[in-house]
Amino acid sequence: MSLRPQTKKQDKNIPTEKAPASFLWKRVRAFAVFCLIFSLPFGFLTGCSYEKKTTRSFFALDTYITITLEGKDADEAMNVAANYIMELERKLSRQDPESEISSLNLSSEGSPVTLSKETYDLLSLAVSYSEKTSGRFDLTIAPVMDLWGFGTEGAHVPEKSEIEKILPNVGYTKVHLLSDNKAYLEEGAKVDLGGAAKGYIGDLLMEKLSSYSLSKVILDLGGNVCCRSRSSDLTIGIVSPLSSDALCCTYSLSSGSSCSVITSGAYERYIEEDGVRYGHIMDTSTGYPADTDLLSATVIGPDGTKGDIYSTTLFSLGSEKAMELASSECLDCILCMENGTLWVSQTLEGKVDAQEGWTIQYFG
Numbered sequence: 001m002s003l004r005p006q007t008k009k010q011d012k013n014i015p016t017e018k019a020p021a022s023f024l025w026k027r028v029r030a031f032a033v034f035c036l037i038f039s040l041p042f043g044f045l046t047g048c049s050y051e052k053k054t055t056r057s058f059f060a061l062d063t064y065i066t067i068t069l070e071g072k073d074a075d076e077a078m079n080v081a082a083n084y085i086m087e088l089e090r091k092l093s094r095q096d097p098e099s100e101i102s103s104l105n106l107s108s109e110g111s112p113v114t115l116s117k118e119t120y121d122l123l124s125l126a127v128s129y130s131e132k133t134s135g136r137f138d139l140t141i142a143p144v145m146d147l148w149g150f151g152t153e154g155a156h157v158p159e160k161s162e163i164e165k166i167l168p169n170v171g172y173t174k175v176h177l178l179s180d181n182k183a184y185l186e187e188g189a190k191v192d193l194g195g196a197a198k199g200y201i202g203d204l205l206m207e208k209l210s211s212y213s214l215s216k217v218i219l220d221l222g223g224n225v226c227c228r229s230r231s232s233d234l235t236i237g238i239v240s241p242l243s244s245d246a247l248c249c250t251y252s253l254s255s256g257s258s259c260s261v262i263t264s265g266a267y268e269r270y271i272e273e274d275g276v277r278y279g280h281i282m283d284t285s286t287g288y289p290a291d292t293d294l295l296s297a298t299v300i301g302p303d304g305t306k307g308d309i310y311s312t313t314l315f316s317l318g319s320e321k322a323m324e325l326a327s328s329e330c331l332d333c334i335l336c337m338e339n340g341t342l343w344v345s346q347t348l349e350g351k352v353d354a355q356e357g358w359t360i361q362y363f364g
Contacts, residue, residue, distance in 0.1 A: 002144050003083060005151055007236055009055075010226050013220075013224075013225040013236055013237065013239065013262075013263055013298075014263045017277045021061075023036060024191050027182075027351050033225055034040060034325075036060040037182055038171055043298070047217075051071055051073065051215055051231075052070065052071070052072060052074040052075065053068070053069070053070040053074060053219055053354065054068070054069055054070075054074045054075055054078050055067065055069075056078055056121045058082065058091050059276055060085050061085065061089055061197065061198055061201065061221060061222060062085060062093075062136075062146065062194070062222065063198075063221065063222025063223070064153075064222060064325055065085065065219075065220065065221055066220040067081055067082065067218070067219055067220070067233070068216070068217075068218040069081075069209070069214055069216065069217055069218075070208070070215050070216035070217075070231070070308060071212070071213050071214035071215045071216065071344035072213040072214075073212035073213045073214060074214065074308075076212065077209055077212040077214060077282075077346065078105075080208065080212075081205055081208070081209060081219075082206060083203060084204070084208060085201060085205070088118060088197075088201050088204070091116055091118060091119050092118075092122070092193055092197050092201075094190070094191070094192055095194075096143065096192075097317075099121045099215060100113070100115050101119070101191060101192075101193060103146075104123075104183060104184075104185060104191060105185065105190045105191060105302075106144070107183070107184040107185055108185070108187065109176070109184055110148075111184070112176075112178055112182045112183060112184035112334055113182065113183060113184065114180065114181055114183070114197045115183060116180060116181070118204065120177075120181040120183065121264055122193055122196060122197065122200045122305070123139070123175070123177065123183060123191070124162050124177060125192070125196065125200070125305055126139040126172075126191070126193055126195075126196050126309070127139065127175050127177065128171055129196070129309045129310075130172035130173060130304075133174060133285050133309075133310075133313050134291065134348075135171070135285070136284065137195060137196075137284075137309050137310075137313045137318055138170060138284040138311045139172060139175065139191045139192065139195070139196070140169070140170050140171055140172055140173070140174055140175065140189050140190065140191055141170055141194035141195075141282055142190035142191055143166045143168060143169045143170060143188070143189075143190055144163070144167065144284075144287045145192060145280075145281055145282070147162060147163065147166055147199055147287075148188075148271065148280075148282075148354060149270065149271075150269050150277075150280040151269055151280075152272075155271050155308070156271065156273070157271060157273045157278060160334050163287035163288065163325055164287075165288075166287065166309070167325070169189055169198065170189075170195070170208020170284060172288070172356075174188075174189035175189065175191060192314075193311050194307055195308065195309060196308050196309050197308075198221045198222065198224040198262075198304075198308060199224055199260065199262055199304035199306070199307055199308025199309070200304065200305040202219055202221055202224055202304040202310070203260075203303065203304045203305055203355045205209040205219055205226070206219070206226050206228065206304075210224040214228075215229070215230045215231045216228070216229045216230065216231060216232075217229075217258075218234075219259060222325065223268075224261075224304065224307075224308060225260065225261045225262075225263075226242050226258070226259075226260045226304060227253055227258060227259060227260075228257070228258035229253070229256070229258075230255065230256055231255065232255050232256075233252060233253065233254055233255050234252075234253040235248045235250050235251070235252050235253070236250065236251045236252075236253060236261050237249075237252070237336065238251065238261070238263060238296075238298055238336075239252075239263075240336075240357075240358075241265050241267045241295040241296045241336060242295070242338075246355070246356075247355045248336055248342060248354070248355055248357075248358045249334060249342055249344075249352050249353060249355055249358060249360070250353050250355065251321070251334075251348070251350070251351055251352055251355050252352075252353075254364055258301070258302065259282065259301060259302060260298050260300070260301060260304035260307050261299075261306065261307075262297060262298065262300075262307040262311045262314045263296050263297070263298040263299075263309050263311060263316075264281065264296065264297050264311040264312045265281075265294075265295055265296030265315060265336070266281050266289065266290070266292075266295075266296065266315070267279070268280075268281060270272070273322040276352075281312055281316055283316060290315065290316035290317075290318075291318070292315060292316060292317070292318040293318050293319050293333055293336055293337065293338070294314075294315050294318060294319055294322065294336060294337065295311075295323060295336045295337065296315065296335075296336040297311050297314035297315040297333060297334070297335050297336070298311060298333060298334040298335075298336075299331055299332065299333045300330070300332045300333065300348070301332055310325075310326075310329070310331055310333075311333075313325070314326060314331075314333060314335065319343060322335055323335065323343060323364070325361045326345060326364065328364070330347075331338075331345065332345045332348050333345050334348070334352060335341075340357055340358050340359060340361055341361055342354055342357075342358050342359065342360045342361070343361055343362075343363050344360050344361070344363070345362070345363065345364050346362045346363065346364040347364065349362060
């Protein structure tokens with residue numbers, strides 16, 4: 001998926017704080033409903049000062065972002081976080097002709113580009129995971145995505161001959177990483193880090209914010225939710241792919257813990273033509289949308305980059321192979337089926353609650 005600064009995107013996960021007193025804060029977006037329930041008052045403990053709480057929403061990374069911080073340094077940390085997101089977007093968005101990724105996509109063996117540490121490190125991770133998933137996740141899918149045009153006015157189902165012509169340009173081995181943060185691409189290749197960027201940015205943000213006095217951090221990067229709470233338990237709702245105003249399940253995060261909850265599904269961006277819906281998550285071996293029996297795949301864990309990449313990979317594999325991969329890689333995941341079944345990693349037993357219309361089956 002691309003980082004397209006002009007396209008709205010769906011939120012899939014809803015963080016909720018368990019507390020005796022609460023209020024509902026709700027906003028409707030282009031594709032989904034996002035709710036946060038926070039306790040009131042904030043930080044009123046005997047002998048403790050008032051806990052500052054601040055929330056900011058803005059458009060970046062191809063989605064609406066909401067950051068909620070609570071603690072003494074909330075205001076200062078909020079400015080740092082918002083500025084850092086905009087800085088990283090300017091580096092990683094291939095829709096920005098001035099970005100480092102755009103420069104990389106114009107590079108060649110004779111003309112490598114020098115990248116920032118953040119971009120080079122993400123590029124290295126994306127190459128590594130492309131190899132680890134045998135190309136199921138492939139950072140060089142950009143030419144195929146451009147051909148289909150998801151999220152643009154020119155979106156259409158391309159001819160088979162067009163796909164066959166462009167497909168040889170896809171292959172992670174066409175990315176060459178050099179020393180001193182330099183890299184280049186082979187002719188015809190283009191990278192798109194959108195399938196990993198939000199998870200990676202979430203990881204960097206959580207690390208940066210760890211140096212501030214904050215009792216609670218909730219980052220909603222368009223459905224990629226990163227949470228840390230030192231003061232109370234949190235419940236994160238995963239939106240049903242069948243209805244944007246309902247949940248399929250919830251995940252409970254204990255106080256003092258942190259995690260990323262990342263969901264991928266073809267219901268968030270697609271092309272509909274002649275009564276057929278074509279999802280935006282590609283089978284990198286065919287150049288066509290992934291043929292899968294899954295509605296969505298959610299990965300939960302401390303590593304947002306890994307979760308971002310594997311949620312896409314699990315979805316594209318289908319339920320049977322996804323469960324095999326999740327077990328072999330020790331991934332905590334939730335696989336959502338059209339028949340209302342949620343295949344949940346055994347390691348998540350007691351932490352995931354199915355909502356009305358959904359049932360849980362454990363695996364692993």
